Amino acid sequence: xxxxxxxxxxxxxxxxxxxxxxxxxxxxxxxxxxxxxxxxxxxxxxxxxxxxxxxxxxxxxxxxxxxxxxxxxxxxxxxxxxxxxxxxxxxxxxxxxxxxxxxxxxxxxxxxxxxxxxxxxxxxxxxxxxxxxxxxxxxxxx
Amino acid sequence: xxxxxxxxxxxxxxxxxxxxxxxxxxxxxxxxxxxxxxxxxxxxxxxxxxxxxxxxxxxxxxxxxxxxxxxxxxxxxxxxxxxxxxxxx
Numbered sequence: 001x002x003x004x005x006x007x008x009x010x011x012x013x014x015x016x017x018x019x020x021x022x023x024x025x026x027x028x029x030x031x032x033x034x035x036x037x038x039x040x041x042x043x044x045x046x047x048x049x050x051x052x053x054x055x056x057x058x059x060x061x062x063x064x065x066x067x068x069x070x071x072x073x074x075x076x077x078x079x080x081x082x083x084x085x086x087x088x089x090x091x092x093x094x095x096x097x098x099x100x101x102x103x104x105x106x107x108x109x110x111x112x113x114x115x116x117x118x119x120x121x122x123x124x125x126x127x128x129x130x131x132x133x134x135x136x137x138x139x140x141x142x
Numbered sequence: 143x144x145x146x147x148x149x150x151x152x153x154x155x156x157x158x159x160x161x162x163x164x165x166x167x168x169x170x171x172x173x174x175x176x177x178x179x180x181x182x183x184x185x186x187x188x189x190x191x192x193x194x195x196x197x198x199x200x201x202x203x204x205x206x207x208x209x210x211x212x213x214x215x216x217x218x219x220x221x222x223x224x225x226x227x228x229x230x231x
Contacts, residue, residue: 007179007220028205043179048221058221068173090219105177 001066003038003099004073006030008080009058010090012045022085023061031078035067039106052087064094064102164201168209176209177214181223185231188214192227 008026011018027040043060052058073091080089094102104110167173177183187195187202194214197207198206217223224230 009221046222049181049218049227050221052221059221088220090216092178092216095175101175110177113196138231 001036001068002070003064003066003094004091005064005094005098006080006089006091007060007062009048009060009087010084011053011087012055012057012059014085018084018085018089019059022083023063026061026080026083027063029076029079030063030065033067033072034069035037035065038064038066039102040064055087058087068102166201166203166206168206169203173206176206176213178213179220179222183216184210184214184217184223186225190227190231191228192224192230 002073006026008023010022012019014022023042027037030037041062041064043062045057045059047057048055077089077091080086092098101110108116159186168176187200189195194211197204200207202210214223218225
């Protein structure tokens with residue numbers, strides 16, 4: 001089975017739901033072609049290094065998938081090209097080291113220990129913040 | 143009393159001018175895959191203008207220099223690294 005990775009940048013002007021649905025549609029598209037989805041990674045809103053279609057930021061997504069026959073990839077890429085919600089996309093074939101790297105990355109084995117801990121702390125802090133803000137919303141409703 | 147080497151005060155750092163042997167970090171640390179999405183890592187292989195550094199400076203082996211080059215080019219397409227820049231470091 002061959003593994004591929006498709007990266008795409010969604011227009012940041014769209015609302016959060018629209019961004020999510022765009023990614024969801026692409027994921028379903030892949031499944032429709034008979035690919036098995038390995039992972040969907042949302043990298044979030046990031047600053048672009050240069051302007052693309054007059055946007056200076058974009059929402060990054062990366063979908064890793066595997067398939068036996070990939071003769072539909074051209075058709076799939078054409079549909080991405082015609083998708084006006086995307087700023088850019090890139091499909092990459094993964095070698096065996098790439099597959100292993102992505103696996104390790106998902107299990108948190110990649111990167112220095114310090115950096116991983118810092119990221120985990122940041123994520124925990126973000127969650128704590130959400131917990132704080134949640135009751136406020138309830139108060140407003142009441 | 144004979145002066146040992148520790149007693150001698152050098153006017154300048156004697157290690158200046160000694161060249162350390164360059165090595166390929168991918169071979170040395172067993173890195174098999176270069177992630178094109180890790181822009182911070184790839185920053186080590188480009189100069190201030192966003193150009194690729196030559197092998198004679200980074201010390202990469204040919205095989206991994208080629209892979210670094212493709213990774214940087216992919217990162218550029220995805221807007222993670224600039225094609226051209228000024229004073230990016």
